Amino acid sequence: LLNIFAFFNFISISFGFYLPGLAPVSYCENEKENCKVSFSNIPVYVNRLVSIESIIPYEYSAFDFCEPVGSPSSPTENLGQVLFGERIRPSPYSLKFNENKTCEKACVRKYDTSKKEDFDKLKFLQYGMLFSYENRWIVDNMPIAWCYQTTSNENFCSTGFPIGCYVDEKGNPKDACIIDENYRDHKNSYILFNHVAITIHYNKVSSDEARLVKAELEPSSIKTGDCNLHAEPLVIPHPDKDDKMTGTVEIPYTYSIAFENTEILWASRWDYILGSLPHTNIQWFSIMNSLVIVLFLSGMVAMVMIRSLHKDIARYNDMESVEEAQEEFGWKLVHGDVFRPPSKAMLLSVLNGVGTQVISMTFITLVFACLGFLSPANRGALGTTSVLVFICLGTVAGYVSARLYKTLGGEKWKTNVITTSFLISGIVFVLFFVMNLILWGEKSSAAIPFSTLIAILALWFGISVPLTFIGAYFGYKRRPLEHPVRTNQIPRQIPEQVLYTKPLTCILMGGVLPFGCIFIQLFFILNSIWSHQLYYMFGFLFLVVIILVITCSETTILLCYFHLAAEDYRWWWRSFLTSGFTAVYFFLYAIHYYISKLAIEGFASAILYFGYTLIMTIMIFLFTGTIGFTACYYFVTKIYSVVKVD
Numbered sequence: 215l216l217n218i219f220a221f222f223n224f225i226s227i228s229f230g231f232y233l234p235g236l237a238p239v240s241y242c243e244n245e246k247e248n249c250k251v252s253f254s255n256i257p258v259y260v261n262r263l264v265s266i267e268s269i270i271p272y273e274y275s276a277f278d279f280c281e282p283v284g285s286p287s288s289p290t291e292n293l294g295q296v297l298f299g300e301r302i303r304p305s306p307y308s309l310k311f312n313e314n315k316t317c318e319k320a321c322v323r324k325y326d327t328s329k330k331e332d333f334d335k336l337k338f339l340q341y342g343m344l345f346s347y348e349n350r351w352i353v354d355n356m357p358i359a360w361c362y363q364t365t366s367n368e369n370f371c372s373t374g375f376p377i378g379c380y381v382d383e384k385g386n387p388k389d390a391c392i393i394d395e396n397y398r399d400h401k402n403s404y405i406l407f408n409h410v411a412i413t414i415h416y417n418k419v420s421s422d423e424a425r426l427v428k429a430e431l432e433p434s435s436i437k438t439g440d441c442n443l444h445a446e447p448l449v450i451p452h453p454d455k456d457d458k459m460t461g462t463v464e465i466p467y468t469y470s471i472a473f474e475n476t477e478i479l480w481a482s483r484w485d486y487i488l489g490s491l492p493h494t495n496i497q498w499f500s501i502m503n504s505l506v507i508v509l510f511l512s513g514m515v516a517m518v519m520i521r522s523l524h525k526d527i528a529r530y531n532d533m534e535s536v537e538e539a540q541e542e543f544g545w546k547l548v549h550g551d552v553f554r555p556p557s558k559a560m561l562l563s564v565l566n567g568v569g570t571q572v573i574s575m576t577f578i579t580l581v582f583a584c585l586g587f588l589s590p591a592n593r594g595a596l597g598t599t600s601v602l603v604f605i606c607l608g609t610v611a612g613y614v615s616a617r618l619y620k621t622l623g624g625e626k627w628k629t630n631v632i633t634t635s636f637l638i639s640g641i642v643f644v645l646f647f648v649m650n651l652i653l654w655g656e657k658s659s660a661a662i663p664f665s666t667l668i669a670i671l672a673l674w675f676g677i678s679v680p681l682t683f684i685g686a687y688f689g690y691k692r693r694p695l696e697h698p699v700r701t702n703q704i705p706r707q708i709p710e711q712v713l714y715t716k717p718l719t720c721i722l723m724g725g726v727l728p729f730g731c732i733f734i735q736l737f738f739i740l741n742s743i744w745s746h747q748l749y750y751m752f753g754f755l756f757l758v759v760i761i762l763v764i765t766c767s768e769t770t771i772l773l774c775y776f777h778l779a780a781e782d783y784r785w786w787w788r789s790f791l792t793s794g795f796t797a798v799y800f801f802l803y804a805i806h807y808y809i810s811k812l813a814i815e816g817f818a819s820a821i822l823y824f825g826y827t828l829i830m831t832i833m834i835f836l837f838t839g840t841i842g843f844t845a846c847y848y849f850v851t852k853i854y855s856v857v858k859v860d
């Protein structure tokens with residue numbers, strides 16, 4: 215068993231870090247003479263600014279920092295980057311390979327506070343510091359990391375650095391003020407970081423050429439603009455009681471650059487960033503925790519199968535006389551009703567169709583991710599892949615939905631295929647659109663450009679919908695799924711149920727164990743989404759998803775057996791909802807996470823948080839629900855095919 219763990223660990227580490235398809239770039243000092251295929255200019259790019267205290271990201275230009283001279287073009291972005299709010303822009307910082315610079319001026323910004331527009335710009339900078347907004351800079355497709363000692367004396371490398379620090383009236387500094395002890399003395403002030411010292415580490419591959427393996431940066435605040443680190447910090451004055459400022463404010467932006475040779479190899483250049491993320495021990499703990507649940511459940515299922523089910527089947531099949539059969543009880547009695555189509559068969563088949571689409575997308579994306587194609591260095595690849603895979607899997611949704619609907623005796627096939635194409639996607643799109651409106655209102659960079667919205671609609675109507683129709687066509691042409699027993703004309707009376715076989719109790723219980731298996735991993739995922747950390751442990755995630763699939767099916771089968779044995783035959787919807795209820799627990803957990811872990815303020819942020827959470831909840835509901843339904847369907851078909859029914 216330990217070997218298997220070691221193997222998965224190996225997969226997640228070796229593939230998670232390796233970046234196929236991303237060729238290393240070589241740099242050299244003098245482009246004309248020594249370089250064949252390498253460059254001496256190293257462009258620095260700036261990404262959107264994010265905050266852990268607000269969900270709303272802003273573009274670099276929103277803060278009136280230095281702009282590049284001329285108008286160099288931004289790198290092209292893929293669908294995933296645009297959808298998930300990345301905005302990579304050129305910066306005024308220009309680097310030449312192995313050319314140290316001390317105290318270079320980027321620009322000087324002057325603000326005349328009596329002018330409304332200047333005043334507003336300063337206020338927005340202060341707002342950015344108050345909410346701990348962070349710059350994200352990129353060089354050679356690598357984040358420029360800000361490494362510092364945490365209060366518990368660990369070395370931590372963040373992929374962003376704060377724009378400034380705010381100290382309140384009582385002298386309590388924000389986290390960003392960790393840079394300098396003395397900032398505490400400046401009560402109720404905004405200290406802007408206007409100087410950065412960048413250190414770039416390179417690794418020589420030949421006498422002239424080198425690859426960049428590490429980029430670090432140290433921000434500081436220097437009033438004078440002469441890069442003297444011991445000078446006074448640059449404090450932006452607080453507006454007075456009438457929300458006014460006086461005088462002019464001058465902000466010099468400066469930077470220094472140093473290149474250093476190191477032994478770090480290009481292949482392991484992400485290690486220092488990923489290495490300072492939460493460690494794998496806790497992940498192992500979470501996997502162990504889930505495995506215990508799986509073993510426990512499997513034991514239960516095995517017991518039910520071997521003891522009760524086997525005994526039942528043997529007894530049912532041994533029965534000689536008709537009188538004996540009359541006195542029978544248990545799940546065999548409901549054989550004439552167990553395949554009676556449920557009410558709302560249309561909705562059930564649509565949910566299962568789209569659920570199958572979600573499940574397939576998850577697995578395909580995870581396989582790509584585990585093979586290392588979607589690592590953090592491959593920006594936006596995760597988003598792009600999952601969206602495109604989802605769209606292409608429309609066929610699967612159409613097929614499953616149509617076939618199940620036909621099996622359940624449905625006749626309105628047109629409504630069925632239209633609902634499959636539009637119901638869930640429509641709900642998600644509307645949620646997405648409403649959140650986008652809010653982001654537009656906040657002038658945030660995460661707002662999707664209008665052209666991208668049109669592109670999404672085109673993908674949906676132009677590719678996804680036709681594929682769904684094709685799938686549905688084939689699903690309808692096939693014969694319906696066969697059931698081992700016939701359904702009686704008249705439904706049986708369902709006896710009074712004890713507490714633990716009542717529908718509501720079953721459904722409430724159903725989600726507990728699957729949720730218990732995933733919640734530690736969920737914590738890491740939520741953390742990486744909302745604190746904008748990188749997520750790369752796809753090996754672990756894959757294991758956890760498999761464990762989730764196993765627990766969902768086992769719980770549902772177990773509960774399904776219990777209520778069939780209690781002669782309640784309404785399992786169709788119940789099996790879907792039993793494991794689908796995991797999503798409700800997820801939603802509750804997300805609320806808990808919002809209250810206890812995030813210090814997010816503002817109404818717009820809250821709406822965005824819950825909007826995104828709702829979309830995730832819908833996906834998890836479809837995923838787990840479909841797993842439960844399929845497992846139970848399989849189980850019911852199996853057990854009724856082995857008993858003799860006259």
Ligand SMILES: *[C@@H]1O[C@H](CO)[C@@H](O)[C@H](O)[C@H]1NC(C)=O
Pocket residue numbers: 312313314472473474
């Ligand atoms: C640049 O600065 C670093 C660190 O200060 C030093 O080790 C290196 O030799 C300098 N490089 C050049 C080309 O001067």
